[in-house]
Amino acid sequence: MKKTLVLALALAAALPMTASAHKQWIIPSQAVVNGADVWVTFDGAISNQLFFPDHFPMRLDNVTATAPDGSQVELRNTSVGKYRSTFDVQLEQQGTYRIANANSGMSARWDTPESLAAKAKAEAEGKPVSGPGAPPETRGGFLRNATPEDLATKVPQDARNLQVTQTASRVETFVTNGAPDTTALAPTGSGIEMEPVTHPSDLVAGEEATFRFLVDGQPAAGLEFEIVRGGTRYRNAQDDIAATTDAQGLLKVTWPEAGMYWLETSVQDDKASVPQATGRRLGYVATLEVLPQ
Secondary structure, three states, X not given: OOOOOEOOHHHOOOOOOEOOOOEEEEEEOXXXXXXXXXXXXXXXXXXXXXXXXXXXXXXXXXXXXXXXXXXXXXXXXXXXXXXXXXXXXXXXXXXXXXXXXEEXXXXXXEEOHHHHHHHHHHHHOOOOOOOOOOOHHHOOEEEOOOOHHHXXXXXXXXXXXXXXXXXXXXXXXXXXXXXXXOHHHOOXXXXXXXXXXXXXXXXXXXXXXXXXXXXXXXXXXXXXXXXXXXXXXXXXXXXXXXXXXXXXXXXXXXXOOOEEEEEEEEEEEOOOOOOOOOEEEEEEEEEEEEEXX
C-alpha cells in the first residue's frame, strides 16, 4: 500500500515529506455553490484522522486562492489555532477556484562523529540505530527549509554522510460558484500537479473520474495514490483505495459512495534543480467532494 505523505510536528510550517501516519489537508465548508455574494470557509490541518483536526494546524503563509480569471483572491479572517487553521474566501466570480498550499525548499541530514560512535555502540548492544527505539545520541543533524546560505553556515565542518534533498509539495482543494471552468486549474509546470479530465466539481458516487497527473508539466506514469474517504473516526478500517497512473499519466477512480475524499501521492527522483541537492522529493494532496447520484 502506498505510504502517505506526512510530516512531523516541527515540520508542519513548510509541509515537507516524511513517512508517518499524519495527513495534511485543506477542506472547504462547501465545494459547489451558486450565488452573487458567496463565502466559503476553509479548514487546514495535519491530523491522524480525516477530517478531524487532532494534531497540528496548517500554516497559512503559502496558501493562495486563485479565482476563475487567474487572479489571486485575498484570504479573509485568517486564524491559526492549536489544531487547525481557518480562513474565508469570497467567491465574487462565477467559475472554479483553486485553493492551494505549495511549498518548496531543501532539507539536509548528516551524521556527526558523536552520532556515529553512538550508532556503533547501539549496534553492538543489539539496539536500533535509527527510527523508533534508537538512543537519542544516534541522531545527527537535520535542517528543514534550508537555503544555500544555511548549508554553508549551519552544517558543521565535521559533518559526515551529508544528504541534501530538494523538496516540493502541493496541498489543494477546489470550489466552484455556478458553472465550472478550468482557468484556475492550469498547471504551473512545477512538481506534481493534477490536470483534470473529469472536472473536480463534477464527481459523483458510482461514476468513474479521470485525472491526468503531471510532474514538471509532463504526464507522469506509475504514480501510486492512496485515496481515503473522510470520517475515518467512525469506522474500524480506512477503506483506502489504491490506484496508479497509466502510461499517459491518467488516474481513473470510481467513487464507492458520496463524501469528502483525500487523495495523496509522492515520488522521489534525481532531478533536483539546485546544485547542492543530490535528490528530490515531490508530494501532492487533494481534497475532493463526491456528490450522491
